[in-house]
Amino acid sequence: MLSAALAIASKDLRLxxxxxxxxxxxxxxxxxLIFVFSLSQRVGEVMGxxxxxxxxxxxxxxxxxxxxxxxxxxxEANGARFGLLLAPVPVQAVWLGKGxxxxxxxxxxxxVFLPAAIVFLxxxxxxxxxxxxxxxxxxxxGIVALGALLGALSQGQAARESLLSIVLFPLLVPVLLAGIRxxxxxxxxxxxxxxxxxxxxxxxxDALFLGAGIVLFPFVYGGEE
Amino acid sequence: xxxxLTRVAKFYGNRLVIKDVSFEVSAGxxxxxxxxxxxxxSTLLKLMAGLSRPSAGSVEHGAAPDASGDALxxxxxxxxxxxxxxxxxxxxxxxRLHGLxxxxxxxxxxxxxxxxxxxxxxAFERAGGFSRGMAQRLNLARVLLLSPSLLLLDEPGxxxxxxxxxxxxxxxxxxRDRGAGIVWISHSVAEDLARADRVLAIADxxxxxxxxxxxxVPEAVAC
Amino acid sequence: xxxxxxxxxxxxxxxxAGLALALCQYMIFVYAPVEQTMGIVQKIFYFHxxxxxxxxxxxxxxFVASIAFLRTRNWKWDALSGAxxxxxxxxxxxxxxxxxxxxxxxxxxxxxxxxxLTTTLVMWFVYAGYLVLRTLDLPRERLGTVSAVVGIVAFLxxxxxxxxxxxWRSIHPAVFASKGGGLEAEMKTTVxxxxxxxxxxxxxxxxxxxxxxxxxxxxxxxxxQTTI
Numbered sequence: 001m002l003s004a005a006l007a008i009a010s011k012d013l014r015l016x017x018x019x020x021x022x023x024x025x026x027x028x029x030x031x032x033l034i035f036v037f038s039l040s041q042r043v044g045e046v047m048g049x050x051x052x053x054x055x056x057x058x059x060x061x062x063x064x065x066x067x068x069x070x071x072x073x074x075x076e077a078n079g080a081r082f083g084l085l086l087a088p089v090p091v092q093a094v095w096l097g098k099g100x101x102x103x104x105x106x107x108x109x110x111x112v113f114l115p116a117a118i119v120f121l122x123x124x125x126x127x128x129x130x131x132x133x134x135x136x137x138x139x140x141x142g143i144v145a146l147g148a149l150l151g152a153l154s155q156g157q158a159a160r161e162s163l164l165s166i167v168l169f170p171l172l173v174p175v176l177l178a179g180i181r182x183x184x185x186x187x188x189x190x191x192x193x194x195x196x197x198x199x200x201x202x203x204x205x206d207a208l209f210l211g212a213g214i215v216l217f218p219f220v221y222g223g224e225e
Numbered sequence: 226x227x228x229x230l231t232r233v234a235k236f237y238g239n240r241l242v243i244k245d246v247s248f249e250v251s252a253g254x255x256x257x258x259x260x261x262x263x264x265x266x267s268t269l270l271k272l273m274a275g276l277s278r279p280s281a282g283s284v285e286h287g288a289a290p291d292a293s294g295d296a297l298x299x300x301x302x303x304x305x306x307x308x309x310x311x312x313x314x315x316x317x318x319x320x321r322l323h324g325l326x327x328x329x330x331x332x333x334x335x336x337x338x339x340x341x342x343x344x345x346x347x348a349f350e351r352a353g354g355f356s357r358g359m360a361q362r363l364n365l366a367r368v369l370l371l372s373p374s375l376l377l378l379d380e381p382g383x384x385x386x387x388x389x390x391x392x393x394x395x396x397x398x399x400x401r402d403r404g405a406g407i408v409w410i411s412h413s414v415a416e417d418l419a420r421a422d423r424v425l426a427i428a429d430x431x432x433x434x435x436x437x438x439x440x441x442v443p444e445a446v447a448c
Numbered sequence: 449x450x451x452x453x454x455x456x457x458x459x460x461x462x463x464x465a466g467l468a469l470a471l472c473q474y475m476i477f478v479y480a481p482v483e484q485t486m487g488i489v490q491k492i493f494y495f496h497x498x499x500x501x502x503x504x505x506x507x508x509x510x511f512v513a514s515i516a517f518l519r520t521r522n523w524k525w526d527a528l529s530g531a532x533x534x535x536x537x538x539x540x541x542x543x544x545x546x547x548x549x550x551x552x553x554x555x556x557x558x559x560x561x562x563x564x565l566t567t568t569l570v571m572w573f574v575y576a577g578y579l580v581l582r583t584l585d586l587p588r589e590r591l592g593t594v595s596a597v598v599g600i601v602a603f604l605x606x607x608x609x610x611x612x613x614x615x616w617r618s619i620h621p622a623v624f625a626s627k628g629g630g631l632e633a634e635m636k637t638t639v640x641x642x643x644x645x646x647x648x649x650x651x652x653x654x655x656x657x658x659x660x661x662x663x664x665x666x667x668x669x670x671x672x673q674t675t676i
Binding site: 003004007008015077078083086223224 | 303304306309314447
């Protein structure tokens with residue numbers, strides 16, 4: 001199953017990174033968000049670290065909705081979904097493959113968003129930066145697990161991006177809160193409640209939705225029209 | 226026995242598409258699936274492929290005679306092609322996804338498969354620029370690479386040029402000689418009847434003929 | 449074959465709910481004493497608490513019915529989860545409004561990061577999205593499956609949302625300790641009575657909506673059968 005998942009992920013990455021414009025659109029949207037929010041500061045004013053972290057995660061969340069919509073739309077164009085379903089591997093391999101591809105793409109996008117947030121929103125990097133990065137990685141796992149499950153709802157192009165975000169965003173609240181808090185700490189070196197409980201929460205989220213993805217994905221991804 | 230359907234029925238929502246189909250596919254035979262448009266042929270083929278679950282009855286897949294081949298190949302009018310990848314990359318992806326043995330998905334093996342489909346010259350061109358016939362031949366190359374014991378064809382000939390059509394017919398015959406069981410929905414039944422061993426005709430949501438191709442009279446259901 | 453008639457017990461539950469709610473009005477405004485510091489506004493608590501309670505039960509019902517639907521493919525579970533989600537969104541919406549009025553009076557703010565209020569708000573968003581999803585123009589099988597999956601995922605999220613909201617609040621000044629603490633005996637009795645009465649209302653509403661959904665599906669069948 002892992003090799004099939006890797007085959008799907010590498011195929012998707014090749015499609016989107018080398019030739020497609022899928023990631024560009026998501027990147028531009030995220031950058032625009034960061035830029036527009038930077039207008040909320042007066043000239044010479046610096047945004048609080050928590051505000052900056054919130055904008056970073058908002059950009060990431062929107063970006064990942066676009067990423068997963070694109071990843072699943074690829075399979076619809078010439079009916080390749082049926083090909084994936086006919087392969088002698090568990091259908092969860094598709095979920096895993098899309099998840100791995102989405103994770104990579106989201107990290108690429110965040111590698112752009114993070115410096116953009118620091119520059120446009122006037123942030124500094126504190127000694128807690130490595131905790132911040134670890135949280136980004138950990139939070140992305142959960143976000144991607146859920147995104148790869150719910151992204152499959154767009155199968156057959158019935159559910160659009162707007163609907164996916166309506167369903168997905170509130171579900172992401174726990175990870176987003178954790179990301180924002182620890183992110184603010186990484187910018188400002190100040191987190192009175194400690195990072196351990198937040199990291200624990202994100203790990204629980206990851207475990208829960210990785211499990212939910214494995215169990216539930218076969219129901220949402222099938223050969224029915 | 227490669228495939229057995231027992232009293233299969235399928236609803237889409239509340240709409241009955243097909244009912245009470247019992248049918249068997251054995252090795253080395255070509256079965257033509259005939260019937261008017263909208264009779265439920267494609268639905269039946271999807272049920273056979275396991276892409277869709279029957280609302281009633283059962284679909285059983287038998288073991289392949291030799292374990293080397295993939296159990297199932299499905300060739301529909303959709304080409305399963307990623308337009309942004311080259312023909313070679315497309316083929317390599319499917320080979321890898323199906324976990325073919327290294328000697329069957331080596332570069333030489335893939336190029337040989339393309340050669341057989343007369344696509345070797347275009348191996349490293351974007352598949353998105355292919356004509357309908359070339360795209361369908363690439364699709365056929367994908368299916369044959371898996372050397373399936375059960376081959377399901379859903380109007381693969383639609384929109385094909387004569388050369389592509391000839392290749393398609395050649396490969397269907399070759400697959401049968403190799404011992405594969407083939408179920409074939411053709412858009413020109415009268416013409417392809419000679420290439421078939423058996424006919425399963427459906428009309429009005431049920432089976433109206435199931436037997437040797439020689440005894441089948443197409444006019445009986447052409448309404 | 450499913451029956452086309454409504455169960456005779458259903459109107460009965462509705463009548464009981466009506467009577468019980470009337471009795472609750474009496475208990476709230478006559479039997480229970482007026483609270484010392486909050487005054488008459490404290491009475492809103494008797495609505496807020498049962499609404500919040502039963503909205504959570506609604507979402508639990510969606511969760512259980514969704515699992516049952518995926519396992520059995522019986523459409524009555526789909527109808528039940530749709531109905532429970534509707535009632536849940538209604539109840540949690542009302543719970544948010546009453547909670548907000550309460551907060552304004554008791555702490556001087558319309559909104560606070562109380563973990564329970566926050567969880568209710570997030571759930572309101574999730575299940576409102578779920579209801580939008582259910583209106584999509586998809587084949588019935590697919591819509592049922594997709595809704596069930598979202599119904600399951602949504603409920604799995606509830607404890608995490610609560611935990612994260614509680615952690616989040618620890619960085620804000622805690623504006624209150626606990627809102628239900630130190631109730632007088634009459635107040636407690638009234639709260640329990642209200643929870644029970646709203647329970648009847650909940651059962652009546654959910655039952656009615658589920659039955660309506662099943663009938664609508666039945667009419668669809670008849671309509672398609674006659675047109676073809």
